Amino acid sequence: MKKKGGMLAESPDRLNVIVEGSKIIGDFIAESNLRIDGEIQGNVSSSAKVVVGQLGLIKGNLVCSDADIEGKIEGILKVDGLLTLRSKAQVSGEITTAKIHIEEGAQFSGQCKMSNLSTKSSANQSVKEESVVY
Numbered sequence: 405m406k407k408k409g410g411m412l413a414e415s416p417d418r419l420n421v422i423v424e425g426s427k428i429i430g431d432f433i434a435e436s437n438l439r440i441d442g443e444i445q446g447n448v449s450s451s452a453k454v455v456v457g458q459l460g461l462i463k464g465n466l467v468c469s470d471a472d473i474e475g476k477i478e479g480i481l482k483v484d485g486l487l488t489l490r491s492k493a494q495v496s497g498e499i500t501t502a503k504i505h506i507e508e509g510a511q512f513s514g515q516c517k518m519s520n521l522s523t524k525s526s527a528n529q530s531v532k533e534e535s536v537v538y
Contacts, residue, residue, distance in 0.1 A: 424459050431464075438468075440475070447479075458492050 418436035422428060426442035434450040441457040446464045448454065453470040456462060460475035467482045474490040481487065483501040491509035499516040506512070 422460075424457075456493075 422442040440460040443461040450468040454468040456475040465480040470485040487501040489510040491507040493510040
């Protein structure tokens with residue numbers, strides 16, 4: 405867990421939630437965990453984990469430490485650690501992550517680059533895919 409100002413960023417009591425029916429237009433920045441069940445039209449940045457629920461939608465870029473996606477994302481994803489695409493996930497755009505887990509049924513259209521973002525390793529692997537359903 406990451407400490408920031410004496411508080412644990414991934415502590416369960418430090419969870420931001422965008423509930424179903426909510427819509428944010430503009431950029432969203434958080435230093436703690438974030439769960440999105442509504443819609444965000446803009447860029448999302450978190451120094452902790454981001455979960456996009458089944459009804460969640462991001463139309464913009466996502467930058468975070470870890471991500472668990474079950475909803476839709478249209479934009480660029482940059483995940484420092486583990487990116488998990490659940491069976492109902494729909495991602496359209498470029499992905500850059502250190503680790504990825506894709507469940508059967510997940511939809512991804514775009515490009516995926518595997519790299520260790522935190523150490524900026526020169527040994528990057530690149531995989532290009534077009535409209536792939538796992």
